[in-house]
Amino acid sequence: QSALTQPRSVSGSPGQSVTISCTGTSSDVGGYNYVSWYQQHPGKAPKLMIHDVSKRPSGVPDRFSGSKSGNTASLTVSGLQAEDEADYYCCSYAGSYTWVFGGGTKLTVL
Amino acid sequence: EVQLVQSGAEVKKPGESLKISCKGSGYSFTSYWIGWVRQMPGKGLEWMGIIYPGDSDTRYSPSFQGQVTISADKSISTAYLQWGSLKASDTAMYYCARLSGSGGNFLDYWGQGTLVTVSS
Numbered sequence: 001q002s003a004l005t006q007p008r009s010v011s012g013s014p015g016q017s018v019t020i021s022c023t024g025t026s027s028d029v030g031g032y033n034y035v036s037w038y039q040q041h042p043g044k045a046p047k048l049m050i051h052d053v054s055k056r057p058s059g060v061p062d063r064f065s066g067s068k069s070g071n072t073a074s075l076t077v078s079g080l081q082a083e084d085e086a087d088y089y090c091c092s093y094a095g096s097y098t099w100v101f102g103g104g105t106k107l108t109v110l
Numbered sequence: 111e112v113q114l115v116q117s118g119a120e121v122k123k124p125g126e127s128l129k130i131s132c133k134g135s136g137y138s139f140t141s142y143w144i145g146w147v148r149q150m151p152g153k154g155l156e157w158m159g160i161i162y163p164g165d166s167d168t169r170y171s172p173s174f175q176g177q178v179t180i181s182a183d184k185s186i187s188t189a190y191l192q193w194g195s196l197k198a199s200d201t202a203m204y205y206c207a208r209l210s211g212s213g214g215n216f217l218d219y220w221g222q223g224t225l226v227t228v229s230s
Contacts, residue, residue, distance in 0.1 A: 001172060003154070036216035038155070045205055045223055046147075046155065051216035089155050093215050097160065097169035099145075104154040 004029065004090055004102035011108040012080045020105045022073040022090030028100055030071035034093035037066060037075045040104075041086045049088075050075060077107070085109045112136040114144075114206055114221035121227045122196050129192035130224045132206030139187035140164035143209035145217055146180060146191050150202040160209060161189055196228045 005023040012018040022029065022037075029035055035053045038046035048057055050066035053073060063078045073092070077084055090102040117131040132144065146158040159170040163182040170180070182189040189206055204224050207217035 032215075034211075034215040038217070040155075045220040046207075046217075047220070048216060048218050051211060051218070057218065091155075091157075091216070098171055099157045099215075101147075101155040101157060 001094060001098065001100055004092060004100055006088075006090060006102040006105045008103075009106045009108065011110055012077075013110045014080050014082065016080050017076060017078040018080060018107065020075045020077075020088055020090075020107070022075070022092075022102045024071050024073075024092055024100070026071060028092040028094040029068065029073050031095065032093045033068070035066065035068055035073040036091045037064075038089045038091065039086045040089065046089065080109050082109050112208065112219045114208060114219055116204075116206060116221040116224045119225040119227070121229070123230055124198055124228055125195050126228075127192070127194055128196055128226065129190050130204060130226065132189045132191075132221050134187045134189070134208070137208075140184050143214045144182065144189040145207050145209050146178075146189075147205045147207060147217075148174075148202045149205065149223075155205075158191070158204075160214075163187075163189060196226075198228050198230075200226060201228045202226060 037050040040046045053068045054066040065076045088105045094100045113135045115133045143160045145160045148156045158174045161168045161180045163184045179192045207220040210218040
């Protein structure tokens with residue numbers, strides 16, 4: 001069970017949009033609409049940002065959106081703000097009560 | 111308010127045993143799976159396994175099967191992660207989190223993490 005593939009880093013200027021990809025296989029990302037995204041600031045616990053591919057929990061700004069096409073899921077952050085600078089992890093159900101995380105992406109706000 | 115409160119940091123020697131805890135409050139502890147996630151220093155998140163406190167049904171990631179034991183005591187709303195013989199490579203931050211959603215497929219509330227350091 002290999003980790004999902006994410007870019008190591010992405011960056012953007014305040015106000016711009018960035019997209020983080022998360023590539024898996026037909027056994028995980030492609031097989032289920034159970035992709036979630038987590039934001040982690042240094043020294044903090046992860047925070048749920050998106051679940052079920054594109055649903056935002058209460059309290060998460062609508063600048064954060066999720067989508068999926070085939071075996072690749074994506075997280076888009078629009079109108080970048082300084083506080084969005086963090087590590088982002090995707091996660092997918094992989095069947096048989098197992099889940100797999102992506103390797104993580106460091107988002108830098110320039 | 112849903113809360114998961116984990117036990118404090120631990121410093122252990124190789125070969126020692128350890129059990130860390132995760133106490134839930136503010137919701138029906140027996141109705142949600144609890145997951146454990148490892149984060150090694152400077153690295154990403156890794157799914158370790160889950161437990162359903164209602165009946166202690168436990169599922170492990172293949173990578174962690176046989177390496178750790180996950181348990182729960184529903185009478186005190188607490189889940190546990192334990193090692194029988196620690197290795198230096200077990201040094202990491204360990205998080206517990208509640209598994210939510212229909213069928214339980216995302217982690218909506220997280221504990222603050224327990225840092226485990228294994229060093230001779």
